[in-house]
Amino acid sequence: MAEVSGRVGEVRVDEGASGVSGANGASGREPVTVAVDGPAGSGKSSVSKAAARELGFGYLDTGASYRALAWSLLERQVHAEDASVVIAALDDFDFRIGTDPEHYFVRVGETEVTDAIREPRVTAVVSLVARVPEVRVWLNERFRAIVAASEFPGVVVEGRDITTVVAPDAPVRILLTASEEARMARRSKELTGESAEKVGAALRSRDQADSRVVDFMNAADGVTTVDSTHLDFDQTVARVVEVVHDRIDLTETGRSH
Template sequence: MPQTPMTIAVDGPSGSGKSSVSRAVARELGLGYLDTGAMYRALAWWCLDQGVDLSDEAAVAQAAADLPLTISTDPDAPHVRVGDVDVTDAIREDRITGQVSAVATNLDVRAELRRRQRLIIEEQRGTTGGVVAEGRDLTTVVAPDAELRVLLTASEEARLARRATERHGAADAVTLAATRDLVLRRDREDSTVSTFLEATDGVVTVDTSALTFEEVVAALLALARGEVRPDAAAGTPHTP
């Protein structure tokens, strides 16, 4: 555990490696792990389960305020519950992925879930010593004062291949076509209300296109441990 509390905020588009890398970094540093995207997915699941029309922005915002959400911050045992129901697997289904942007682009929803995210981050700073929080808006809105802010990015081809392999076990013409709409449309829609495609001042960009999972984890650990320093202007790590 770091001697002083540390928040690592990680943004990036779908398929850039945010979740798996952030979880590994949190585990290595003994920090909590927060998947903020799972919160939006859980709300989408809750709305569908409760019969809330996703096009009714006021009703969805009210559902966000009422959402009985419990989300694990243990990187070794991530799970999401809504009330008494474990929805960890259900929120990854295509029916949720295809509709979650209707929830995530609701500005009142974003305000409520950002509030909850900040509370979790502060709680983790006082218990585990910090947190690796990943998703959308982390580096710019949710945790702009984080000790380390990182934008993970990758080429469109690399991101589609990862998602296709993750969802279908292979990246071929058929699986890439099946994945394209889910990945690119969601990024396009979400980018209308959040910033996660380009780094702002003070945010380090790590392009994962040609890197292995282990190399990306090592890069973030080096930044967190101060073994390299972020160059805010260039957006790339430089050795001191």
């Protein structure tokens, strides 16, 4: 199991009980990057994790890192509205995130925050953190290091601006999207206690906040769009896996068609 620390200048990989030795260390190849972008409610996280399992790849949820930082700021009662304070907080922000889709976790220091970063209070401020350019640059560097250190033959990396900024040269780049109505319906199922109106308002607010930083609704050149509006979960996963197989030769991982 890969465990990579986000501390400045530190990338650490610990091997788990599975005994998987660095597949890429043995082959000399860097892991293949499958970059998945898309708006809130499009299913990026769940679809990417399932596709990673099917492909035998690692999985990196980049949004969790922004959430971990937001959680850390809230715990320290730091105001996320002040960009300079957020930037200063990076100096001692120590986070770890698992890349094994079967053993996913997020930690800040020694604290397990996998579930805590999904709390509404974190969701309410994460866009404030994510819109700070210096934060994005700092985390993007760590995302690239995490992928490079992975013991998996490839890593499915999902989140905002992955296809254009974090991994613009990835052999597989996918924009996973769906209509606003479909995204609202899916998010409503996840948040059973929320009204459709409240979910819709939150989704539109998130889209508006994110659009100030990145264009996540339009595919850049070379990016394959997967529209899941009329697909169920399994069909969407199958389509993503199909795109990966179409773009790279998994018998010789890393070789593009």
